[in-house]
Amino acid sequence: MANTEAALQDAMTSIEGAIGAALVDYGSGMALGTLGGAQGLDLNVAAAGNTDVVRAKLRAMEMLNIQDSIEDILITLGSQYHLIRLLAGRGGKGLFLYLVLDSKRANLAMARHQLKRIETDLEV
């Protein structure tokens, strides 16, 4: 029953190593909410840029004729993980949660698990 701000707050506090989080509408590339992301990480720019990532992957799947949906996308940088989780609920169509993690502090499996829980809280 969380609102969007509480959901992002939850992501930032409960996920170890979280640097920034955003809830993004990938139809327009607009961030509906952002939290954290200091030190040169502009989450609004990241939201727009990662929209292209999601769109490209959806298109690739269509071309490959894969009849499935994307649960999440992981991008591994030298010092960060970027986790994109598409909201699956009927109300969340066209949205994704975007999470930036410090790879030295983060536990990837745990982060994915927590993100799934936050998604559920947001929608149910």
Add this chain to the structure above:
Amino acid sequence: MTAATGTATPRRASPESPAPPTAATLVRLADERATGALHGPVGALYLADGAVVHAESPAAPDVGRRLTAGGRLSPETWEEAVSRGGPGYRAGGFLVEHGRLSRGELELCHLSALFDAAYFVLCPLETDRRPPERFLREARHWLGPVRPVPVAAVQREVCRRRELLERAWPCPAVDAAPVVPVPDAARRWGSGAAPACGRRAVLEAADGRRTPVQIARVLGRSAFATLLDVRRLAAQGLIRTPAGPGASGTSPENPDPAVPAKAGAAARQGAGAPEVSLLYRIRDALEAL
């Protein structure tokens, strides 16, 4: 930012740019912490304490349409919320309290609908119409407050969206015209399964008569996102780009002397389109290698 650039070059403003008076009015209303509705034929922006709390436009599917089109709520549930929560200006709160929607879902749906409608209120599709300038003080919307957005954030987002459209395919003529897929569009798009990606859904809903806004309504999705998909489809050469000014939705009896020039500009862009279209397709093909 909007106000500054808008007032500097009012004569050169494209058909889509928000008219400077409205931008200035909005900034003033925000400074005054005003409550009420800025309304006109192209829609309305509702403010509370100087922040935008709601936007509606005939071009953009509203919260109810978005929730019912995909089957999230039944039309009866929505009607019940409007009739029982509406009179107290809290239809949204009614849905949450009765367990029909979570707070998060309502917020997300409402925010998407707000920014979507705000775009069409501040950048009307009809080139002869202007953004609203009349302000009705103390007017409130029946949905009730969900999440207020600062005026500056709305104006920034509208500018960003306008640039996004221009970058996708600088041809406003496709925005208001019926979407006509080229004959082999489906084959060229590929034999993908579910219409997961927006553009494919738009392409399938295009029956040669529906305009982008009508397609958005059928799909119950953002009108702006549909417009963006249509421009991208045009850039890919998968839908026809209307060439003449007649196709751009300009009425011939239009009294505004500025409009023929705008329509002419659109036609010129249309005339130049095949070359640009070809270049886009070559680029896409190279990228796909």
